[in-house]
Amino acid sequence: MRLAPNPNGPWHLGSARMPAVIGTYKELYDGWMLCRFDDTDPETKRPDLDAYDSILDSIEYLGFEPDEIVKASDRVETYYDYARNLIEKGGAYTCSCDGETFSELKNSAEACPHRSKDIDTVLAEFDAMVRGEYASGEMVLRVRTDIEHKNPALRDWVAFRMVDTPHPRSEAAEYRCWPMLDFQSGIDDHEFEITHIVRGIDLQDSAKRQAFVYEYFDWEYPEVVHWGHVQIDEYDISMSTSTIKALIESGELDGWDDPRAPTLASLRRRGIRGEAIVNAMVELGTSTSNVDLAMSAVYAHNRELVDGDADRLFFVRDGVEKTLIGGPDHAEPPVHPDHEERGSRDIPVGGRVLIEPDDVPPNGERVWLKGYGPVRHTRDAFEFTGEDIDIVRNESVDVVHWVPADENIPVRLRTMHGDEHGHAEPRITTYRTDDVVQFERIGFARIDSHEEDETVSYFTHP
RNA sequence: GCUCGCUUGGUGUAGCCCGGCCAAUCAUAUUGGCCUUUCGAGCCGAUGACAGGGGUUCAAAUCCCCUAGCGAGCACCA
Numbered sequence: 001m002r003l004a005p006n007p008n009g010p011w012h013l014g015s016a017r018m019p020a021v022i023g024t025y026k027e028l029y030d031g032w033m034l035c036r037f038d039d040t041d042p043e044t045k046r047p048d049l050d051a052y053d054s055i056l057d058s059i060e061y062l063g064f065e066p067d068e069i070v071k072a073s074d075r076v077e078t079y080y081d082y083a084r085n086l087i088e089k090g091g092a093y094t095c096s097c098d099g100e101t102f103s104e105l106k107n108s109a110e111a112c113p114h115r116s117k118d119i120d121t122v123l124a125e126f127d128a129m130v131r132g133e134y135a136s137g138e139m140v141l142r143v144r145t146d147i148e149h150k151n152p153a154l155r156d157w158v159a160f161r162m163v164d165t166p167h168p169r170s171e172a173a174e175y176r177c178w179p180m181l182d183f184q185s186g187i188d189d190h191e192f193e194i195t196h197i198v199r200g201i202d203l204q205d206s207a208k209r210q211a212f213v214y215e216y217f218d219w220e221y222p223e224v225v226h227w228g229h230v231q232i233d234e235y236d237i238s239m240s241t242s243t244i245k246a247l248i249e250s251g252e253l254d255g256w257d258d259p260r261a262p263t264l265a266s267l268r269r270r271g272i273r274g275e276a277i278v279n280a281m282v283e284l285g286t287s288t289s290n291v292d293l294a295m296s297a298v299y300a301h302n303r304e305l306v307d308g309d310a311d312r313l314f315f316v317r318d319g320v321e322k323t324l325i326g327g328p329d330h331a332e333p334p335v336h337p338d339h340e341e342r343g344s345r346d347i348p349v350g351g352r353v354l355i356e357p358d359d360v361p362p363n364g365e366r367v368w369l370k371g372y373g374p375v376r377h378t379r380d381a382f383e384f385t386g387e388d389i390d391i392v393r394n395e396s397v398d399v400v401h402w403v404p405a406d407e408n409i410p411v412r413l414r415t416m417h418g419d420e421h422g423h424a425e426p427r428i429t430t431y432r433t434d435d436v437v438q439f440e441r442i443g444f445a446r447i448d449s450h451e452e453d454e455t456v457s458y459f460t461h462p
Numbered sequence: 463g464c465u466c467g468c469u470u471g472g473u474g475u476a477g478c479c480c481g482g483c484c485a486a487u488c489a490u491a492u493u494g495g496c497c498u499u500u501c502g503a504g505c506c507g508a509u510g511a512c513a514g515g516g517g518u519u520c521a522a523a524u525c526c527c528c529u530a531g532c533g534a535g536c537a538c539c540a
Contacts, residue, residue, distance in 0.1 A: 004540090005540095006539090006540045008540080038540065039540095040540085041539060041540065043539090044537095044539050044540085045539055045540050098538090099537075099538060102538095103536085103537090106536080107463095107464080107536080136538075137538060138538095139538090140538050149465095150464080150465070151464080151465040151466070151535080151536075152464060152465065152535090152536045153464090153465065153466080153534095153535045153536040154465090154535090154536085155536085157537095158537080158538055160538090161538035162538075163538085178538095180537090180538075180539085180540090181539075181540050185540090200534090201466095201467070201468085201533070201534050201535090202533095202534060202535075202540085203534090203535090203540085204466065204467070204534060204535065205465085205466075205534085205535050205536080206535095208466090208535095226467085226534095228467095228468075228533075228534090229533080229534095233473080280474090280490095283474060283475065283489075283490090284474060284475085285474080285475060285476095287468080287474095287475090288467060288468055288533090288534095289467090289468045289469065289532080289533080290468085290532080290533065291473090291474070292472095292473060292474080293473085293474080294472090294473050294474075294490070294491075296473080296490065296491065297473075297474070297489080297490055297491090299490095300489080300490060300491090301490095303502075303503085304503095307502065307503060308503085310502085312500080312502085333499080334499095337498075337499085337500080337502085337503080338502095338503065338504085368499060369499090370499055370500070371499065372499090373499090389499060392498095392499060393498090393499095399498095399499050399500070400500090401500075438500085438502065439500095440500045440501095440502080441500045441501055441502085442500085442501085443501085443502080444502085462501075462502080
């Protein structure tokens with residue numbers, strides 16, 4: 001199997017599908033996986049030098065490791081060799097038609113005059129291409145397929161073209177004659193003995209095009225599966241590398257890991273495990289129709305992975321302060337309700353607490369401060385009533401979360417929809433970067449950093 | 463326009479190749495209840511789909527045809 005990313009930027013969520021599914025198949029059938037960077041267009045799909053490593057990082061985050069990593073731009077000589085070989089077999093010819101002219105001929109199933117050149121001329125002209133003696137657009141090498149094929153998409157397609165712009169990788173900067181994807185990929189899949197290919201429906205015709213080359217060389221084409229596009233709900237921002245890049249450059253996003261961006265870096269920072277993404281992607285299957293990935297599916301998988309380990313904490317957004325009259329001066333809610341052995345949290349209550357505005361009961365009504373006890377809202381204070389927990393069960397008194405008004409830690413919670421500010425119980429400072437906790441009644445969050453004036457956390461999901 | 467492909471509940475998926483065991487699977491979602499000092503977890507229940515129309519057949523989600531909708535390729539992009 002192989003992954004064939006185009007290194008033109010950090011990965012978004014949709015990019016995860018390829019490694020998720022291919023990596024899973026590899027593990028399932030004890031296969032072999034190549035990561036091949038298809039970076040053969042220095043101009044329109046100009047490679048981003050940082051993307052090579054960032055993509056490998058993302059693959060690791062998802063939990064996979066390629067058995068071999070190559071860059072197509074290191075293999076240009078190999079493609080030249082195969083091209084010469086193909087020319088000698090009469091399978092390709094150099095063509096100096098401009099794109100429009102050829103397109104018209106092709107659409108009327110007519111051969112262009114260059115199609116009948118003799119092999120020696122073609123070889124000589126191809127070598128001139130390799131030496132960079134033509135400018136962009138002046139000469140291409142075409143594969144001789146079937147100019148009358150009923151599908152115009154398959155007629156004599158371009159295998160090599162001239163590109164004036166140097167490749168950003170210095171190792172490849174001297175090449176001017178570059179292979180097109182269908183040629184390069186077709187050669188490499190055979191060279192690396194790839195047995196199974198999974199790719200998008202946009203490449204539906206690739207196998208049919210490459211089949212002509214395979215036939216000239218008498219190779220067997222790998223099994224191929226095409227899948228549709230993935231759309232993802234819940235995001236306001238489009239899942240397009242160029243769109244995200246533009247928003248970052250204009251300052252609307254903080255970076256590739258901004259929680260509002262549909263990128264893998266963002267999900268990682270939110271504390272979502274790669275495995276959850278993989279599970280959700282694998283569930284999508286490989287159907288050729290377009291599919292919608294619901295973020296709730298990713299969340300459901302992640303919740304399953306993190307719930308057991310996530311310690312519970314209180315975090316109050318936009319806290320309303322209430323004086324507490326009577327009652328104990330400590331609260332000891334459990335660290336995790338399903339794991340008594342992890343002990344309890346010791347929260348110093350002080351004389352005042354903060355609770356969320358929506359949780360303040362009407363005057364005269366009661367509320368149960370979770371892990372502490374029952375209080376009644378009287379005038380501007382909470383009066384401890386000392387009643388039994390049965391009032392929660394039988395009299396539908398609400399249970400709410402709270403923090404001490406004095407001993408607490410300011411916390412910023414970064415979410416997909418913007419930042420929220422509030423206060424958490426002191427214990428939050430004992431967690432380290434990357435720990436995932438659950439803010440009770442709010443949701444899971446990843447601890448990002450402890451700054452001087454506040455703790456920064458990222459909202460994972462409910 | 464030419465060519466190729468797809469269409470099962472809100473979402474994803476199984477089944478389709480080799481017609482009957484499909485009054486259609488599982489997950490998620492929504493929702494009701496139980497439990498619970500969380501709107502988390504767990505348990506029980508409910509909701510909800512074969513794009514439409516013809517045909518073949520004793521029998522069609524499954525095979526054939528037509529229509530509609532969606533998508534892709536027809537690039538010197540990947």
